[in-house]
Amino acid sequence: MIDRKAFRKDFEQMQQALARRDEGLVAKGSAWARAHALDTVQRDMKAQSEALQAERNRVSKLIGQKKRQGNDASEELARMSEVGKQSKQLDAEAKEAELAFSNALLEIPNPPHGSVPDGVDENDNIEIRRWGEPRQDDVPAHWDIGEALGILDFDAGVKLAGSRFSVLRGAAARLERALIQFMLDMHADQHHYEEVWVPAIANRKTLTGTGQLPKFEDDLYRLEGEDAFLIPTAEVPVTNLYQDNIINIADLPIKHCAYSPCFRREAGSAGRDTRGMIRQHQFDKVELVQLVHPDDALTALDELTQHAAAVLEALELPYRVVDLCAGDIGFSAQKTFDLEVWLPSHSCYREISSCSSFAQFQGRRAGIRFRTESGKPEAVATVNGSGLAIGRTLVAILENGWQIDENGNDFVVIPEKLRSYMGGLAKISAA
């Protein structure tokens, strides 16, 4: 959530920043425009209501005093009867206006950081650097490799649950599990994130805290009969671990890694990546989350991005780092670096991790604060990123490790660092 005071004070500046995402965000009828219109109205109404409440409180106190002393207070009583009703009415109206205002605020995205490049979509993202040698020979798509080896079963996923679900068998199932463990170990032991394990269901307040709600309810699976949802990422429960807390400044930064399944309806992506494991309704992910002092957010983002990249390097998967443009960063993010892994079957880089700084946007929404030197509570900054998406990593390993032996049989070389997690297995061959 944007800062209310800054909203008034730095209005122009914020508006320009938001317009860099999309002109429509600040156009007539936008949440931004609504909030702007409601702000003064809302405060005036509140001031009025409070003045009346003050009057009511004052006289009520007087009545109490008089009664205690045995004096007659009927005159005040008669007068206050009316004031009480009026006050209730005003208060209700003021609350309604305040609610409309804060609802509008909740739908305003984070103004991008000044360093975020201009642009409207992924074509305007800027490549920062590359790592590794992308293989250029012809490689089959992972679904062909997986089916040839008998380890990926898309038909079974469809039968059990529907489209965009899949079943892993044998070495692929083990690879999924090995990757989770490998990544968690690396982040916990080498990068010093405290591992947590969290629920895969979150309530409305929690999802509002990280910014998925109220705007993106259609992207979530909602539980029938409950105001709760399957989480789209572990970022949601892990960040909200500190919801409504005031953190001791000495405890910052707080760093957590977590594995969780993730559930996404993919409502807006009909027809995209319909084959294979790239875009599933359910997928596994190891997530990195940091709560930091606002001054440290961008440094932490660099650090966290490198932590995610370290996984790709350990797995010998070529990748590049992309600085997302203003039109392509997510709702809550102030700045985002994507890690894209090389997929030889399509000769392109595909997103495998998205690392963002949210500045104080989530901290304000979720009520996660720390105490400054002066003793005043202030919202923490949050930084998070995938470290990494497991399914896409599995895809990348299948394609980048794919080989053909002298008899013309497919096999996949398992990255060396992963072998101990695979019971020593060095390559996956057809069963």
Added chain:
RNA sequence: GGAGAGAUGGCUGAGUGGCUGAAAGCGCACCCCUGCUAAGGGUGUAUAGGUUUACCCCUAUCGAGGGUUCGAAUCCCUCUCUCUCCGCCA
């Protein structure tokens, strides 16, 4: 799922209509005292919003929402959560 009990500040815990934003204790911070230590004394210590250079002041908040009342932590209703017992269960 059934029955009962409960939810108050960083914590423990008083408080059944006004003098309670809230006793007392603990914790924490600062100060004083004591040669050191131990003990002791004093002061302060919620959050949000409004106003303000700042202080002050005003408003709200005792799980959440609504109601009764001039006035609600306290009375009434609804909901949520926690605990105990029973049932079921990986």
